[in-house]
Amino acid sequence: MPLPASPAVPPSVLHATINDWFRDEARDLPWRGECSAWGILVSEIMLQQTPVVRVRPIWEQWLERWPTPADFAAAPAADVLRAWGKLGYPRRALRLHAAAAQIVAEHHGAVPDNYEQLLSLPGVGSYTAAAVAAFAYGRRTTVVDTNIRRVHARLVIGQALPAPALTAAEMSLAADLLPEATEESVLWNASVMELGALICTARSPKCGQCPVFEQCAWIAAGQPEPSYIPKGQPWAGTDRQVRGAVMAVLRAAGAPVHADLMWDAEAASRHDEVATELGKLHALNTHAPQLERALAGLVADGLAQVSEAGYQLPR
DNA sequence: CAGGCGTGGCA
DNA sequence: TTGCCAAGCCT
Numbered sequence: 001m002p003l004p005a006s007p008a009v010p011p012s013v014l015h016a017t018i019n020d021w022f023r024d025e026a027r028d029l030p031w032r033g034e035c036s037a038w039g040i041l042v043s044e045i046m047l048q049q050t051p052v053v054r055v056r057p058i059w060e061q062w063l064e065r066w067p068t069p070a071d072f073a074a075a076p077a078a079d080v081l082r083a084w085g086k087l088g089y090p091r092r093a094l095r096l097h098a099a100a101a102q103i104v105a106e107h108h109g110a111v112p113d114n115y116e117q118l119l120s121l122p123g124v125g126s127y128t129a130a131a132v133a134a135f136a137y138g139r140r141t142t143v144v145d146t147n148i149r150r151v152h153a154r155l156v157i158g159q160a161l162p163a164p165a166l167t168a169a170e171m172s173l174a175a176d177l178l179p180e181a182t183e184e185s186v187l188w189n190a191s192v193m194e195l196g197a198l199i200c201t202a203r204s205p206k207c208g209q210c211p212v213f214e215q216c217a218w219i220a221a222g223q224p225e226p227s228y229i230p231k232g233q234p235w236a237g238t239d240r241q242v243r244g245a246v247m248a249v250l251r252a253a254g255a256p257v258h259a260d261l262m263w264d265a266e267a268a269s270r271h272d273e274v275a276t277e278l279g280k281l282h283a284l285n286t287h288a289p290q291l292e293r294a295l296a297g298l299v300a301d302g303l304a305q306v307s308e309a310g311y312q313l314p315r
Numbered sequence: 316c317a318g319g320c321g322t323g324g325c326a
Numbered sequence: 327t328t329g330c331c332a333a334g335c336c337t
Contacts, residue, residue, distance in 0.1 A: 047333040088321030
């Protein structure tokens with residue numbers, strides 16, 4: 001059976017109800033309201049797979065330090081990676097750095113205002129391109145993130161969770177649900193996202209506080225269980241864990257870290273500047289091939305540089 | 316296109 | 327305590 005041919009509730013009712021809820025309950029976030037397109041772009045990149053509470057303080061520092069794409073593009077990569085701190089997925093920082101350079105080179109330093117040009121920036125995919133077009137420039141675009149997918153799955157489809165991967169049917173549904181009026185569509189994108197973030201959460205949704213509880217297909221269906229088990233990401237013992245530990249060492253280091261120190265806990269303990277982070281790396285008891293692989297991977301990804309002096313953040 | 320890629324808080 | 331999960335992107 002295809003998607004509901006005739007929704008029990010007219011979309012206009014959902015638009016009004018959820019948008020009203022948003023006006024009353026939305027979080028007061030610094031990248032909402034008065035904010036440059038650059039500030040919006042930075043927030044969207046930082047928020048990829050990273051919670052708001054962790055992003056907020058770093059975003060404040062970045063916008064203070066690098067108010068424009070040109071300011072940021074001129075910064076050394078090492079500074080960028082240190083300022084990124086422990087947000088995770090540091091390749092995002094490097095890609096944003098490259099995006100800023102592209103913005104300066106191809107767009108006179110102004111964040112592009114349309115989906116296609118945004119999509120061509122490194123680190124900007126379909127979600128981020130649509131989000132920046134909508135939230136920074138007020139464009140009518142179909143924004144689909146994990147929150148919106150989950151709200152649609154429950155509210156409209158009646159399933160506990162969206163499919164493991166974004167499907168064409170979901171994009172089509174989201175496009176169909178988008179309000180015709182541009183201004184209302186921008187609000188709708190933000191509203192549904194916020195509903196998913198605050199009420200219609202992945203674990204233990206707060207259905208008792210939901211503004212569209214009465215209209216929810218998942219509730220009407222008796223809150224059926226997910227039809228599949230989400231596969232978790234292993235962490236302990238993975239290359240990712242080792243890469244993270246090495247990056248922490250390099251961020252803490254003011255000078256190249258000789259390869260020997262990556263292996264030799266005894267020698268490492270004498271370098272107090274990086275001893276703490278090296279200690280965490282050694283505590284992983286990583287086997288040689290894995291550490292070699294992690295180091296090579298970091299270099300290949302541009303997150304680290306090697307020389308005779310050792311490993312360091314890229315210049 | 317399924318899998319790789321950081322990090323830490325919370326149920 | 328230990329998985330699960332957070333405004334994805336890229337190959």
